[in-house]
Amino acid sequence: MIALFGYGKTTKAIAKRFQNCQIFDDHFKEKSFDEFGNELLPPNKFNPKNSDIQIPSPSFPQNHPLVKKATNLVSEYDFFAKDMPFSIWISGTNGKTTTTQMLDLIFKERGAECGGNIGNPLANLDKNSKLWILETSSYMLYQTKTATPDIYLLLPIKPDHLSWHGSFKEYEKAKLSPLIRMQEGSVAIIPKKYEGIDTLAHTITYNDEFDLAKKMQIDIEKIKFQTPFLLDAILAVCAEKILLGSVNYRKINSFKTDVHKLEEFKDKKGRIWVNDSKGTNLDATLEAVKRYKDRDLILILGGDDKGVDLTPLFKMLEPLHVEIFAIGTNTDKLVDFCTSIDKKVTASYELKKAMEEIQNIHTQDRVVLLSPAASSLDQFSSYAKRGDVFKKLALTTK
Secondary structure (H helix, E strand, O other): OOOOOOOOOHHHHHHHHHHHEEEEOOOOOOOEEEOOOOOEEHHHOOOOHHOOEOOOOOOOOOHHHHHHHHEEOOOHHOOOOHOOEEEEEEEEOOOOOHHHHHHHHHHHHHOEEEEEOOOOOOHHOOOOOOOOEEEEOOHHHHHHOOOOOOEEOOOOOOOHHHHOOOOOHHHHHHHHHHHOOOOOOOOOEEEHHOOOOOOOOOOEEEEOOOHHHHHHHOHHHHHHOOHHEEEEEEEEHHHHHHHOOOOHHHHHHHOOOOOOOOOEEEOOOHHHHHOOOOOOOHHHHHHHHOOOOOOOEEEEEEEEOOOOOOHHHHHHHOOOOEEEEOOOOHHHHHHHHHHHHOOOEEEEEEHHHHHHHHOOOOOOOOOEOOOOEEEEEOOOHHHHHHHHHHHHOOOOOO
């Protein structure tokens, strides 16, 4: 029997496919059943002797009593390792989703399927597909011990999810872990700082998108994207060149970037607003601010910052013409940072209140940027919901 920890998208997909599972979640207070006959149980009912294997949801707390009592804990990736066809894994801190979606565009007509952290669990993918393209988070990698990619595309690693991993070193270790297992004939494209890492894979290292394009003989002038999406596109076409021997510039340029990621729009007064709600970590916000560093900027920050030190962000903000509105559970922390660099800050605590105040001061000469450098889950169900609320309030002009 399979025991599943957490009742999220990943474990629900496994339960639906295999059935006869036991699912344990803190929200379950008494035994019940789902529509497929799987048992739904509170954690105190878990007995490791009743299951052959235990699979946690990707972000399930590693210090949870269920994890500590498990006798055969296996990640989603390891569970499906034997069924996994040729696969490309994409990881790093920022740009995973965009790179994955670009690869999906390139290879979809050739029988590829896309999944992983992008929202489609491996249980829903066809093992007979020619290629799996998997957005791969540090949570997924933490418990993975046997599964390996054939091509590993690693974006730069910057501090994120530190409260879950415990330290940047452990977070980085999870991101690098596939390299240790990769075999001869596989390919890894990784940041230059990891050159010389112990792996049997053929490694291609890069300093930035321009360096990588030059190494792979890709004409960067033919690719329309700007930073930060330019590196995502270069990585995607690198995989295309490795597998197909050529680059279809027309196809990659037809890609449309996701909403909630540096999504720029104007209201009926012609004022500029930028929805970067997907900027859930420090590095994403640094990249967003770089784009508007020469503008008169109104910046909305805040949420659950996952224990990351935000000092680098405020060092960047110090010389800029920027006014800050702080929201979320780390509002007071943000106010302290702003005070330390003598930046004007308003402690709004909630996005709705911040937007009401911003509506009164925004002009056609300014840019309002929502790039929180924090998770949305302290006040919203997702970054997408936070972005939707931002757009609705931005377009509700007086």
